Each structure stands twice: as C-alpha cells, then as structure tokens.
Amino acid sequence: MASEKAKALAAQQKAERKAEKLRKKNSDDPRDWGRVRQIIEAYRRTNEVDPQLKWWTTAAVAGPIIVSVLVGLWVQPWWLWLITGVMLALVLVLSVLTWRVKQANFKRYEGQAGSAEVAFQLLNKRKWSYEVGIAATRQMDIVHRVIGRPGIVLVAEGNPSRARALLATETKKHEQVAYGVAVTNVLVGRGQGEVSLENLQKHIEKLPNVLQAHQITEVKQRLRALDAMRPKIPVPRGPMPTMKGVNRAMRGR
Template sequence: MASEKAKALAAQQKAERRAEKLRKKNSDDPRDWGRVRQIVEAYKRTSEIDPQLKWWTVAAVAAPIVICLAVGFWLQPWWLWLITGVMLALVLVLWVLTWRVKKANFKRYEGQAGSAEVAFQLLNKRKWSYELGIAATRQMDVVHRLIGRAGIVLVGEGNPARTRALLATETKKHEQVAYGVAVTTILVGRDQGQVPLDALQKHIEKLPNALQPHQLTEVKQRLRALDAMRPKIPVPRGPMPTMKGVNRAMRGR
C-alpha cells in the first residue's frame, strides 16, 4: 500500500516537472527563460533595430580567435591558444551584445513618454530610487523624480516649454516640503540645454553629493506627504526587457 502511494506521488511529481518545463519553454516572460534563450532573444530583438549587430558579433568572434591562433602557431601549442581564443570570443560577444542592446533600447524608446526609465534602470539601486510620472500635463509631458546622495532630481520629458513650466512648479513644491534640500532639474532631449536619453544615466551619476545617508530617509518621509496629495500618473512602464535578460544571463540566475 505504501509503495503504491510512493509510486503515485513520484508519478505526480514527474508530471508536474514536465508541465513546468513545458510552461517555461512556451513562456514569453524572460524570467522563465534559460541563459541561452535570454541571449538569443536579446540578439533577435536588438538586430531588428541595429542591423550592424551581426557584423559586430562576427568581429567579436573572429578577432580573438584569429589573434590567438596566430600567437599559437608562433609559440605553440596552437590548440591551447585556440581554446583561449574561443573563451575570449565568448566574453567579447557578451560584452558587444550588452553594449548594442543599450544603444538599441535608447534608440527604440527615445521620445516616448516614460523613456527616461531606460536610463533609471541602469543606475545603482543602492544609491538611487525613482518614481515615475509624479506630475504630468494633459499632453503627457511628464516629470519623474529621483532621490539619492545628490538630493532630489526632477527629470522632465515632453514639449520643452510646457515641461520647463511643469518642472518649475514641481521644484517649488519640493523645496517647500524638503526644507533646503538641493533640487536639480533635468530636461531630456537633444536641443540646447537638454540631456539626451543615452547620456542621462552618466549625467545623473556625475551630480555632486549633497546629502548624507541618514538624511535620505528623512527626505523620503517628507515627500510621502506631498505624494499623498495627488493621484498617480499612468506612465508607460517596462522599457527594457532585453537588457534585463542579458544582464540576468551574464550574472546567472
């Protein structure tokens, strides 16, 4: 009797494993994919926007192998240098793919509402936190907020004239609540006085420190009262699925 129950339980567990494996195989969620599929999907999606990706990939594979073979025929044994070249090629391909995925995502989402999140997701999560769409106009000009050692950073996207006015209004509100904490404003775009989307991450990271770690908690608490007085703005989310997949594949799961 006990053996029959054990066999039934084993069969059930085996069926559940098969079902889970099939679900992951047919899933569109990058979290369910294996490392190889994450990299393949990232390559496919990026190549749709970046036709040069294939040539960069070929160069990343060929260059280290050719160089190592040339050194191997000179120093011997050549097969050991060939293995070294293959290993270097794998590392270089992943680096090239990550680099081109970044560029492709900036190109794909530039000019869209919420595109600043592409840059925000690349920031150090321990140093920065962000809120999307804390304010917006009817034309979907939006202001996002970051909080870090540099203080409060307000990032605007949209029509320059309307967004500057919105940034000015939000700056006054935040200065009243934050009691002297530095408030920096950034307007995303490619005109004079604006910061391009692909340079936004580095621009934010270069801002000088203005707060101590213990002050960050106090500032966040003050801003909760300001946020409670207004509704959330529905800003498009999830701009970087391919980048997350590549990062997960390179780190391991």
C-alpha cells in the same frame, strides 16, 4: 498507506515542476527566461533596430580566434592558443552585445513618453530609487523622480516649454516637503541645456553627493504624503530588450 501518500506527493510535485517548466517556456516575461534565451532575445530585438549588430558580433568572435590561431602557428602548442582565443571571443562578443543593446534601447525609445525609464533601469538599485510619471500634462509631458545621495532629481521629458513649466511646479512642491534637500532639474532632449537619453544615466550619477544614507530614508518618508495626494499617471511602457541575461553570462553566473 504511508507509501501511497508518499507516491501521491511525489507525483504531485513532479506535475507541479512540469507545469512550472512549461509556464516559463511559454512566458513572455524575461524574468522567467533562462540565460541562453535572454541572450537570444536581446540579440533578436536589438537586431531589429541595429542592422550593424551582426557585423559587430561577427568581428568580436572572429577577431580573437584568428589572432590566436596566427599566434599559435608561431608559438606552440597551437590548440592552447585556440582555446584562449575562443574564451576571449566569448567575453568580447558579450561585451559588444551589452553595448549595442544599450544603444538600441536608447534609439528605440528616444522621444517616446516614459523613455527616461530606459536610463533609470541602468542605475545601481542599491544607490538609487526612482518613480516614473509622478506628474504629467494632457499632452504627455512627464516628470519622473530619482532619489539618491545627490538628493531629489526631477527628470522631465516632452515639449521643452511645457516640461520646464511642469518641472518648476514640481520643484516647488518637493521643496516644501523636503525641507532644504537639494532638488535638481533635468530636461531630457537634444537642445541647449538638455541631456540626451543616452547620457542621462551618467549625468545623474555624476551629480555631487549631499545626503547620507539615513537622510535618503527620511526624504522618502516625507515624500509619501505628497505622493498619496497624486492620481496615478498611466505612463506608456513597451517590451524593452533586457540585458539581464547578457550581464549574468559575463559575470559567469
């Protein structure tokens, strides 16, 4: 009796593992993909908007290997230099792919509603938190919020005049709730006084720190009441190419 139950349980677990493996295989969620598929999908989607990608990756692979072979002809053993070249090529091609994926994301989504999230995703999640689409106009001029050591950062995108007006309104609301906490305004764009999408992450990270860790928690708690009064804003989101697999491979995980 016990052996039959054990067999039935083993069969059930085997069926569950098989079903889960099949689900991940057919899943469109990058979190379900293996490392190799993540890298392949990142390459494929990036190549759609970056025709130069194949040349960059070809050069990244061929360059170290050719150099190592030439060195190996002079300094023996040649096969040791070849192995070194292959390892350097792997590191270099992953570095190039990560760089081009970032650039392709910016190019793909620049000018679209919600594009700032591409930059927010590159922020260190242990140091920063963000809310996409805390306020918007009917024309989809949107304000997002980032919280970190520099305080509250309100990021707007859309028509400059409407976005600035929306920023001013949101700044007043946040200052009333935040009680003296710094509120910084950023307008995404390529005009004077604006920050381009590809520079948004670095711009936010370079802001001067004014808060301690415990103060950040207090600020978030104060903002809950403000957020509770807001309607949910439907911000358009697309299938952004992921760099998770590329970064994991570079870390050797």
